[in-house]
Amino acid sequence: MGFRWYGEGNDTVTLDHIRQIPGVETVVWSLHHKQAGEVWEQAEIDAEMARITGLSDEARARGVTRTLDADVVESVNVHESIKLGRTVLGRSRDEAIENYVTTIRRLGRAGVKVVCYNFMPVFDWLRTDLWHPLPDGSTALYFERAVVDRMTPEGLIADMEAGAHGLTLPGWEPERLAGFAELNAAYVGVTHEDMYANYRYFLDVVVPACEEAGVKLGVHPDDPPFDVFGWPRVVSTPDDLQRVLDLHPSPNHGLTLCLGSFSANPAQAPLAADTVRRFAERIHFTHVRNIKHLGDGDFTEVGHRACEGDVDTVGIMKAYAEAGYTGYVRPDHGRHLWDENTTNKPRPGYGLYDRALGVQYLLGVWDAFHHSPPSRTS
Numbered sequence: 001m002g003f004r005w006y007g008e009g010n011d012t013v014t015l016d017h018i019r020q021i022p023g024v025e026t027v028v029w030s031l032h033h034k035q036a037g038e039v040w041e042q043a044e045i046d047a048e049m050a051r052i053t054g055l056s057d058e059a060r061a062r063g064v065t066r067t068l069d070a071d072v073v074e075s076v077n078v079h080e081s082i083k084l085g086r087t088v089l090g091r092s093r094d095e096a097i098e099n100y101v102t103t104i105r106r107l108g109r110a111g112v113k114v115v116c117y118n119f120m121p122v123f124d125w126l127r128t129d130l131w132h133p134l135p136d137g138s139t140a141l142y143f144e145r146a147v148v149d150r151m152t153p154e155g156l157i158a159d160m161e162a163g164a165h166g167l168t169l170p171g172w173e174p175e176r177l178a179g180f181a182e183l184n185a186a187y188v189g190v191t192h193e194d195m196y197a198n199y200r201y202f203l204d205v206v207v208p209a210c211e212e213a214g215v216k217l218g219v220h221p222d223d224p225p226f227d228v229f230g231w232p233r234v235v236s237t238p239d240d241l242q243r244v245l246d247l248h249p250s251p252n253h254g255l256t257l258c259l260g261s262f263s264a265n266p267a268q269a270p271l272a273a274d275t276v277r278r279f280a281e282r283i284h285f286t287h288v289r290n291i292k293h294l295g296d297g298d299f300t301e302v303g304h305r306a307c308e309g310d311v312d313t314v315g316i317m318k319a320y321a322e323a324g325y326t327g328y329v330r331p332d333h334g335r336h337l338w339d340e341n342t343t344n345k346p347r348p349g350y351g352l353y354d355r356a357l358g359v360q361y362l363l364g365v366w367d368a369f370h371h372s373p374p375s376r377t378s
């Protein structure tokens with residue numbers, strides 16, 4: 001069981017908080033100051049992993065013995081030149097791929113087991129409201145399809161610059177907005193087929209390096225799982241997942257199956273548990289969370305319990321238990337609860353409380369299906 005952490009001074013959650021959540025063993029981390037395409041330095045990797053896995057003298061003095069591992073990195077982001085198959089933002093794809101390989105080798109040397117990434121054009125996950133009020137006084141990430149459909153990429157950026165809706169996109173800090181016009185132009189005419197060809201080119205170099213380094217790659221599905229702004233998304237449907245896996249068959253090339261993202265298409269939500277069963281052997285890491293569809297393509301994120309929304313989180317955990325799943329799991333986004341918004345405002349979706357509740361729910365379901373009673377001898 002893992003818990004995502006954005007690093008010291010970059011997250012309202014601390015490693016102590018994480019150690020207080022029963023059942024969490026793995027910190028899911030990244031070097032968040034690194035831009036896509038940049039090499040990660042070995043010393044920075046080692047220092048961050050030491051911080052996560054070590055115990056401070058102060059914690060030791062308090063008698064803390066429980067340690068966390070740093071087995072999973074989310075994410076090492078893929079530079080746009082790789083997705084586009086051409087030089088963009090001043091970097092060639094071959095240089096970006098070479099840097100990716102160097103980073104993977106260094107992570108492997110440091111003991112990292114799984115690297116999560118995504119292959120979405122330009123943006124990572126997309127929501128139209130990051131602090132949507134729910135009737136109980138909590139807030140949650142929210143998606144209104146019509147807002148996205150009528151919004152142009154340029155309009156979106158203008159809104160962000162103006163600070164409208166408090167809308168910020170993950171991975172789109174103000175300094176990166178400058179490159180947006182170039183990217184938007186570069187995607188004109190790029191087809192899904194082009195993206196698959198570029199994806200294969202990337203995997204053909206990176207997967208053999210992962211095999212050597214002992215690192216498993218897990219692609220995170222598109223969130224939401226359909227094209228936005230006319231840019232081609234290629235990791236959306238079950239058939240897409242199959243096609244992506246078939247681009248370069250290897251046990252080191254698999255999925256970070258995010259069932260919340262996958263289920264953001266209402267037609268796919270009922271397929272979640274079946275999709276776990278179908279791809280179980282190639283799932284190295286999974287995000288399990290719930291969303292509720294509101295009609296017209298709108299959805300809100302909700303608590304992790306199955307009956308709160310449209311994602312069968314129980315069926316999903318049962319499918320993992322029955323498949324003998326040995327990969328990593330984490331709750332994904334959570335709502336913002338118990339005055340988090342006003343006291344210690346977290347990163348959107350990454351507060352402490354609802355994710356900690358999610359951990360307990362997922363482990364509860366897992367234990368119910370996976371538990372083997374002590375054998376009796378009479």
Ligand code: DNO
Pocket residue numbers: 074075116117118124125170220223258260261287332
């Ligand atoms: C959404 C999140 C994503 C994920 C990245 C992985 O469901 O889990 O932001 O971290 O797409 O690269």
Ligand code: MN
Pocket residue numbers: 220258260261287332
């Ligand atoms: Mn996810």
